[in-house]
Amino acid sequence: MTDHVHDLASVRTASERLLTAVAALDNAAVAEPSRLPGWTRGHILAHLARNADALVNVLDGRPMYASAEARDADIERDAPRPLDAQLADFGKSAARFQDAAAVPADWSRTVELRNGVVDSASQVPFRRWAEVELHHVDLGIGYELEDVPMEFTAREIDFLTERFRGHPGVPTTRIGDGEGRAWTTGGGAEGGPVAVEGPAADLLGWLAGRRDGAALRAEGGSLPALPPL
Known part of the structure; x- marks a missing residue:
């Protein structure tokens, strides 16, 4: 059985680890290509921030994104920002997700994600954990799949x-x-x-x-x- 409380703690730890690593970069490094084709590191950081807000929408019963086009436009808008803006946005959006997930709720309820995908609300923290861990690797800044927690x-x-x-x-x-x-x-x-x-x-x-x-x-x-x- 999924332990969403445990997974939320793991999301927090993974997010703090990513923030610490990214804080050692500079503006030029954020603008450099990531390991994902067509995306800079700024694109990944922007995506992670907007994904946190999107999962708050999911937990609150709203559509994850207004549309696929809006999702992509938000990432493109936020990708060129300097390091300090990226760090602040990631940190604040991560906190909003943790706060939303701390509200007492029926974690067995069904929620809707992107493209009509449905899942148990209890799985949402793990899905966020996956976003943070895998995209930390995608940044190409020294965190590899071998460094990811074995449980994950x-x-x-x-x-x-x-x-x-x-x-x-x-x-x-x-x-x-x-x-x-x-x-x-x-x-x-x-x-x-x-x-x-x-x-x-x-x-x-x-x-x-x-x-x-x-x-x-x-x-x-x-x-x-x-x-x-």
Whole structure:
């Protein structure tokens, strides 16, 4: 069972870790390209701030974003800001999310996210945790998937393998990290089963579209191509 209180504490810790790391940058570094194609580090920081506000909307029963176009426009608007503005916005938006999540509520209720996706409200803190951890890596400032808490890595692999379960483009795929943890995903495409094994960080990188899977071993077929998130 999801412990949203635990996850909120983890979001706070991850956010503080990111803020500390970003505070060591300068304005020029914020304007440099991130690891995400077409986005600077400023784009990532702007996205994280607006995502926090969007998840407040979700918890309050409002649409996550006014529209896809508005979401993108807000990120483009905020991306060029200097470091101090980025830090202040991220910190304030993170606090707004924590405050909204601290209000007594029915955490078993269903909420609506982007593109008609629905989930339990109890999963919203973990979704925010994923945003902060993965985008911290995307900044390319020394925080790697190997540095992400192992609890998060295992749970995000759980989440992503479930997301790709039955996907028509992914054959049955059995995944193992060599440490006793195993998952099954895919099953909607012909072929397989394919057995994929490697370090947990590399498995997460492959599933999350952050690594090409070159460090993974595949048996019973080639490494499956995964759809974008």
